[in-house]
Amino acid sequence: METFQFHAPKQLAEVYALLDEHEYDAQLIAGGTSLVTFLKQQLVQPDHLIHLGKIVALHGVKLVDNELHVGALTTYRDLETHPLVLEHLPQIAEVFGQVATLRIREVATIGGGLSQGDPAQDGPGLWLLLNARVVLSSSSGEREIAIADFFEDYYTTVIEPNEVLTELRIPVPDSSAGFSYSKFLPRSEDDYAAVSVAALVSVDASGSITAARLTLGSVSATPILISDVDQLIGQPASEQLINAVAESVRDQVDPLSDVRGSAAYKTDMAVVFTGRTLTTAANNAGS
Numbered sequence: 001m002e003t004f005q006f007h008a009p010k011q012l013a014e015v016y017a018l019l020d021e022h023e024y025d026a027q028l029i030a031g032g033t034s035l036v037t038f039l040k041q042q043l044v045q046p047d048h049l050i051h052l053g054k055i056v057a058l059h060g061v062k063l064v065d066n067e068l069h070v071g072a073l074t075t076y077r078d079l080e081t082h083p084l085v086l087e088h089l090p091q092i093a094e095v096f097g098q099v100a101t102l103r104i105r106e107v108a109t110i111g112g113g114l115s116q117g118d119p120a121q122d123g124p125g126l127w128l129l130l131n132a133r134v135v136l137s138s139s140s141g142e143r144e145i146a147i148a149d150f151f152e153d154y155y156t157t158v159i160e161p162n163e164v165l166t167e168l169r170i171p172v173p174d175s176s177a178g179f180s181y182s183k184f185l186p187r188s189e190d191d192y193a194a195v196s197v198a199a200l201v202s203v204d205a206s207g208s209i210t211a212a213r214l215t216l217g218s219v220s221a222t223p224i225l226i227s228d229v230d231q232l233i234g235q236p237a238s239e240q241l242i243n244a245v246a247e248s249v250r251d252q253v254d255p256l257s258d259v260r261g262s263a264a265y266k267t268d269m270a271v272v273f274t275g276r277t278l279t280t281a282a283n284n285a286g287s
């Protein structure tokens, strides 16, 4: 590992000043679950490492106008256990309770995960499903970005070198909507997903679908929203319709071949897991 100067500011203004001064020579660190590995492997070699852990303003979960506002330093374990998350967005607790191992969930932060821009993580597809927005802050002020515009490519987001991801804002969905999340883990329970699928489905009293949203992770450079799910709206959920939507993802995914399987195998699994996830979400609707 190369040497660097370590900074542990207590105020965001100090972080902004350090980023303005050192730009590409500076690197933020939150939980360090990824960055420490990158430092050891010399994939990043900053002259200045800026630790965010002492900044109180980046901690905490709040309910504001029917949205959860989640500070960047909120850990995966906080998301799994926080009373406001459990009451208003239990979907988040369900997903983050399945991430990696408890040791990683205790340390990894929502801001670090998002900033990394890794489509194999569990968060990106979920945040896209929930229409979340990211707040990026710098000495010039604050900007809010829809999650659909946040991820640009593998490990690439719209965050500028002088910016800090400070908060994630997540609208609370209709509480009667059925939710399901599933991931294909061909190697081990605590591995990154080869395919992940998230779905929200609402039905009316007659059983007709009134709203549906579907996202996939791990199968493209960024998480993807599947608009073909709209064809379910106005009809009762049927195996035939769900299979048609599942089949439609085949041409929209673009997975990489790797230790978790070939691109062709992952594509087949994306179809299978989409069908299963949509079926479960439809069954959960209204319950």
Ligand SMILES: Cc1cc2nc3c(=O)[nH]c(=O)nc-3n(C[C@H](O)[C@H](O)[C@H](O)COP(=O)(O)OP(=O)(O)OC[C@H]3O[C@@H](n4cnc5c(N)ncnc54)[C@H](O)[C@@H]3O)c2cc1C
Pocket: 027, 028, 029, 030, 031, 032, 033, 034, 035, 036, 052, 072, 099, 100, 104, 107, 108, 109, 110, 111, 112, 113, 114, 115, 116, 118, 120, 121, 122, 123, 159, 163, 164, 165, 166, 190, 191, 192, 193
């Ligand atoms: C073995 C292992 C398995 C894992 N499996 C999964 C999994 O299956 N699913 C999953 O979702 N996650 C998984 N994770 C966690 C995930 O891959 C990242 O390690 C984690 O989300 C990073 O969070 P962190 O707080 O540790 O970030 P750090 O490692 O501290 O930082 C990561 C990057 O984000 C930048 N950064 C950090 N905070 C900010 C901020 N507020 N603003 C701007 N930039 C920032 C850093 O400069 C760095 O580039 C796993 C991790 C490990 C080590």
